[in-house]
Amino acid sequence: MxxxxxxxxxxxxxxxxxxxxxxxxxxxxxxxxxxxxxxxxxxxxxxxxxxxxxxxxxxxxxxxxxxxxxxxxxxxxxxxxxxxxxxxxxxxxxxxxxxxxxxxxxxxxxxxxxxxxSRRTNRAPFRDTAIPSLVLEYLRDAARDEGTWLRVVGREPAYEHLLTLIRVATGLEDDYLREERAAWVDAPDARHRRDGVPARSLGPRPQDPTGAVRDLAVGRDTPGRGTTAFERHPTLAVLETRDDTPVQWLVAGQALLRVLVTGTRYGVAASFANQALEYPDLRDEVASEAKHFGTAQMVLRLGMGTEVPPTPRRPLSDVVGPRTRHV
The missing domain is CATH 3.40.109.10 (NADH Oxidase)
Known part of the structure; x- marks a missing residue:
């Protein structure tokens, strides 16, 4: 037919x-x-x-x-x-x-x-409720179905090791990195843009700035954000691939979204704790605990979350060709 x-x-x-x-x-x-x-x-x-x-x-x-x-x-x-x-x-x-x-x-x-x-990056506090073990297995299955591995980091000393690496990376951020981020996060022209992270999507500032939650507007005064305590023990997971090539990065992206929307179906919220992956030595350390695929591509903070507002999206007319390909 x-x-x-x-x-x-x-x-x-x-x-x-x-x-x-x-x-x-x-x-x-x-x-x-x-x-x-x-x-x-x-x-x-x-x-x-x-x-x-x-x-x-x-x-x-x-x-x-x-x-x-x-x-x-x-x-x-x-x-x-x-x-x-x-x-x-x-x-x-x-x-x-x-x-x-x-x-x-x-x-x-x-x-x-x-x-x-309903899938949204959630930078707000999660409930102090454990993700059911069966749901975590569904997330692992989603990653496996796309040819990757989701390593849920739950035991010590691996958990504290990963948190330490995140804290170290946060402390390494320089003014140039923060300046680049400020062009996209709560930017002065944010109300007229259809990209970036607006103030309403930042979530409150964490009382403990050394945890798994990244304050994207650290050092900046964002009215109305406030400060609050976050969950004491978020679930942390590392998405891994076999190799570290552009093809495997794309594989990781497909797996990432499959994991995220699978979690959304069961009420699991997520944000990203990728600070340590931005520094080659620390990225190697994140992968050092791997027992399976071994190349860390994303670090996820997972938990049972509440609804948060969506981030904007550009109109389709802005993202559809024809245009000149970049070779």
Whole structure:
């Protein structure tokens, strides 16, 4: 049977799913191009942070997450897809191509699709309620299904070791890094922008600034934020890949979003504690406890959270080509 082409509404559905993906400081470092009903995902180099992400690793992860979200958008239309990562070796910023195939989508994807609108980076305190062990296993399964490993760090001394590395990295932040971040976090023109992290999404300041919660606006006066105590013992997890290559960064991004939306389905909230991964020596230390895949790509703070406001997204007209590819 010949399938009808996607309608404009269906294309919009896939794109809105893709652009719901998380990215560092909500930079949204992607643009998309349609080729028939197939979707190309490209890295936008102008939205890669030169100090915080000099190799573009986290931009690749964000684009991998966008590719997985697009897979969910296609699946919600009853369409299976095949995903090629870095499909054109001579175009290193051409991150992924999603091709519609005749096979049915993964039957679990439609449920995950409907969790996308509720998935939000949660920088607020979590409840002092443990994540059920069965739900943690679901999160591990989600990571495994995408070819990665989610290492939940629960025992000592590994837990305190990871917290110590996060604290050390927080103390290493210099003025240049904070200046770069300030261009995206509660920026002076935030009310007119459709990217970055607005003040309403920062959450309160932690009373203990040496914990797993990163204050993205440290040292700045943000009216109305306040200060509060956070959970005493957040669940920490490290997303790992086999290797540390651009392809594996994209794999990590797909796994990341699958983990996050799976958690959303069961009331698990997440924020990122990636400070230590921004310094090569500390990143190696994060991976030193690994028993499986061994390359740390993301550190997640997980818990049972409350609802928080969404961060803005750029209009689709800003993120869809045609445009000149960057070679």
């Amino acid at each position: 010949i399938r009808a082409p996607l309608t404009p509404k269906q294309r919009e559905r896939v794109l809105r799913a893709a652009t719901s993906a998380p990215s560092k400081h909500n930079t949204q470092p992607w643009w998309f191009r349609w080729d028939g009903d197939d979707l190309e995902v490209h890295i936008d180099p102008e939205r890669v942070l030169p100090r915080a992400d000099p190799d573009g690793r986290e931009a690749h992860i964000a684009c991998g997450a966008a590719a997985f979200a697009a897979r969910l958008g296609y699946a919600s239309l009853g369409l299976g897809t095949d995903t090629a990562l870095l499909p054109a070796p001579h175009e290193p910023l051409y991150a992924a191509r999603l091709r519609v195939v005749g096979a049915a989508p993964d039957p679990r994807f439609e449920t995950l699709y409907w969790s996308l609108p």
